[in-house]
Amino acid sequence: MNILVFAEVIENEVQEITYELVGKANQLADKVVTLAVGEADVNSINSDVIQVEGESSPLNYVVVKKVFEELKPSAVFFGNTLAGIDVAAQFAADMALPIATMVTDVSVDGDGFVATSVAYGGKVMVDLALKSPAVFVVNRGSFPAEDGKGSAKSVKKLDIEIEDGIEFAGYIKPEVEDIDISKADIVVSVGRGIGDEANIELAEELAEVLGGVVSGSRPVVDSGWLPKTRQVGRSGKTVAGKLYLALGISGATEHIEGVKAKNVIAVNIDRNAPIFRVSRCGAVADVLELVPLLIERIKEVKGE
Amino acid sequence: MKICAILRVVPDLVEDIEINEEELIPFAYIANERDEHAVEEALILKEKAGGTVDVLGVVDEDTAGDIDDALAMAYAKGADNLIKAILSRKTYRRYEVAKALAGFLKDKNYDVIIPGIQAIDAFAGTLGGMLARCMRIPYIGGAIEIEAQDGALSVKKELGGGLLGEYRVSLPAVVGVVSAERPLKFVPFARLKKAMKEAKVEEVDVEVPEVEGVKVTRYYEPPKPEITLLEGEPEEIADKLVEVLREVSVL
Numbered sequence: 327m328n329i330l331v332f333a334e335v336i337e338n339e340v341q342e343i344t345y346e347l348v349g350k351a352n353q354l355a356d357k358v359v360t361l362a363v364g365e366a367d368v369n370s371i372n373s374d375v376i377q378v379e380g381e382s383s384p385l386n387y388v389v390v391k392k393v394f395e396e397l398k399p400s401a402v403f404f405g406n407t408l409a410g411i412d413v414a415a416q417f418a419a420d421m422a423l424p425i426a427t428m429v430t431d432v433s434v435d436g437d438g439f440v441a442t443s444v445a446y447g448g449k450v451m452v453d454l455a456l457k458s459p460a461v462f463v464v465n466r467g468s469f470p471a472e473d474g475k476g477s478a479k480s481v482k483k484l485d486i487e488i489e490d491g492i493e494f495a496g497y498i499k500p501e502v503e504d505i506d507i508s509k510a511d512i513v514v515s516v517g518r519g520i521g522d523e524a525n526i527e528l529a530e531e532l533a534e535v536l537g538g539v540v541s542g543s544r545p546v547v548d549s550g551w552l553p554k555t556r557q558v559g560r561s562g563k564t565v566a567g568k569l570y571l572a573l574g575i576s577g578a579t580e581h582i583e584g585v586k587a588k589n590v591i592a593v594n595i596d597r598n599a600p601i602f603r604v605s606r607c608g609a610v611a612d613v614l615e616l617v618p619l620l621i622e623r624i625k626e627v628k629g630e
Numbered sequence: 631m632k633i634c635a636i637l638r639v640v641p642d643l644v645e646d647i648e649i650n651e652e653e654l655i656p657f658a659y660i661a662n663e664r665d666e667h668a669v670e671e672a673l674i675l676k677e678k679a680g681g682t683v684d685v686l687g688v689v690d691e692d693t694a695g696d697i698d699d700a701l702a703m704a705y706a707k708g709a710d711n712l713i714k715a716i717l718s719r720k721t722y723r724r725y726e727v728a729k730a731l732a733g734f735l736k737d738k739n740y741d742v743i744i745p746g747i748q749a750i751d752a753f754a755g756t757l758g759g760m761l762a763r764c765m766r767i768p769y770i771g772g773a774i775e776i777e778a779q780d781g782a783l784s785v786k787k788e789l790g791g792g793l794l795g796e797y798r799v800s801l802p803a804v805v806g807v808v809s810a811e812r813p814l815k816f817v818p819f820a821r822l823k824k825a826m827k828e829a830k831v832e833e834v835d836v837e838v839p840e841v842e843g844v845k846v847t848r849y850y851e852p853p854k855p856e857i858t859l860l861e862g863e864p865e866e867i868a869d870k871l872v873e874v875l876r877e878v879s880v881l
Contacts, residue, residue, distance in 0.1 A: 336789055383797070384771065387759075407790055408787065409790075411756055412759055412772065412806075415724070415769075415771075416762065416769055418725065419760035419763035423843070424843030425755045427753055445750060445751055446654075446750050446751060448852065449851075449852070450849055450851070451849070452753050452846055452848075453846070453848045454845065455847050491767075492798070494795065494796075495784070495796040495797060496795070499792075499793065500791070500792030501792075544809070548814075549813050549814075550813040554792070555792070557792075561788045564791070569875075569878060578750075589880075591871065591874060602857065603853070603856075605857060606874070606878070607874045609861075609867045609870075609871060610859050610860065611867050615864045619864050619865055620872070623869060623871075624872060
């Protein structure tokens with residue numbers, strides 16, 4: 327069996343999720359080919375590689391289609407990323423292939439596949455049976471990246487013309503941050519459960535007594551309560567310090583992808599909130615009731 | 631510019647969802663959050679470039695009434711026309727929905743069709759890209775800003791980690807919005823109530839083709855967290871959290 331992996335290449339760098347996909351594909355298939363669009367160094371991808379000139383563009387579904395027609399793989403793996411999903415959905419629809427998205431596991435089942443997806447904000451798991459050939463859009467962190475790293479078995483360069491319609495004009499780098507949350511050791515993060523913009527002050531006060539900084543989930547940033555530079559998750563920053571204290575954050579996959587802190591403590595009124603599954607400690611409580619008490623206790627302990 | 635925003639309803643995750651192997655039974659439905667942003671961005675584009683915004687509500691027979699408030703909200707914010715597409719059956723396969731909607735949209739001459747980038751139940755495809763391929767027009771997702779520019783669009787797309795890509799997209803096109811460029815506009819209740827009375831919704835039945843290849847074999851709950859959750863009086867929880875903060879050397 328052959329599997330084609332679509333590499334996530336951003337600013338000419340192969341992203342970690344590519345290795346996660348290649349590792350899993352190597353477990354399932356005899357032959358794995360990774361397709362990389364862009365000038366990236368592809369030598370550490372542990373598979374055969376096809377490299378095509380170009381940029382990150384939704385039009386890359388055309389490139390995948392041409393390579394797919396040549397290789398006739400049983401499956402095509404994409405990362406569930408902002409770039410990957412654009413390409414995967416269009417490729418699957420154009421070829422009328424079955425597709426599973428939000429995937430956390432894939433296995434071979436007879437002539438087809440079984441995929442496990444995590445949907446509904448992390449509250450429901452779904453098993454899907456797919457006919458081969460099929461398309462899988464896999465969540466970041468589902469498989470170990472180490473298995474996909476090594477040295478490329480071969481690197482073949484191809485020129486593939488893509489149609490007009492979308493033109494890449496360039497990258498826009500993130501704004502210069504007031505505070506870089508990705509470098510902070512202690513991060514107090516707020517989600518929808520904070521209720522109102524005025525309550526952000528509570529989180530700021532807690533962060534201050536802990537010597538940390540405040541970040542937030544997408545809905546809080548979308549509401550304009552915190553600047554974009556403070557967003558944690560797929561679209562925003564990854565936090566990797568000592569503590570991530572999540573206040574009223576449900577823990578959807580897109581958010582969890584940005585949480586790599588050593589210790590996660592979560593406070594949420596919903597005892598079924600997915601955030602508790604990645605936490606070292608979880609408290610079922612109303613954030614607005616608990617946080618003032620917590621600030622008081624911490625001040626006592628610190629003798630303030 | 632003739633703009634169409636797509637609005638769907640999804641289970642309200644704040645409420646319970648009954649899960650059995652064959653199906654999910656949500657307690658309540660709400661507007662899909664990313665689609666609310668799509669509607670907002672469509673209205674922003676209208677402000678900037680002129681034209682009209684039609685909002686296409688996509689529901690099945692069971693959820694046909696659950697979208698009315700969200701459609702009225704769009705009207706209160708400035709949408710010109712409201713359409714409710716009632717799909718002939720429930721489907722989690724976005725390809726089937728895309729094919730059905732493409733059939734409905736093909737002769738409507740929209741310059742740009744704007745869905746939210748994804749819905750929380752998008753485990754078998756995402757609508758925007760699939761709709762674009764069924765209509766054979768360009769697609770870009772992850773948009774946070776759309777500008778009209780010399781008969782085309784300039785779209786800022788999120789690429790992760792705060793990085794954006796800027797793209798020029800020819801028209802007609804489908805643009806999947808992740809967040810509108812400003813927070814969702816607040817609508818006072820009195821205005822919403824007025825819109826609920828005044829808004830006229832054109833209802834259309836849309837036949838959905840059945841396409842083989844993917845089927846759900848079971849729905850189930852994710853594993854329970856391995857930790858013991860702290861519950862009880864907030865004072866006690868605060869004390870325990872202080873202990874944990876000491877354990878992890880934060881205090």
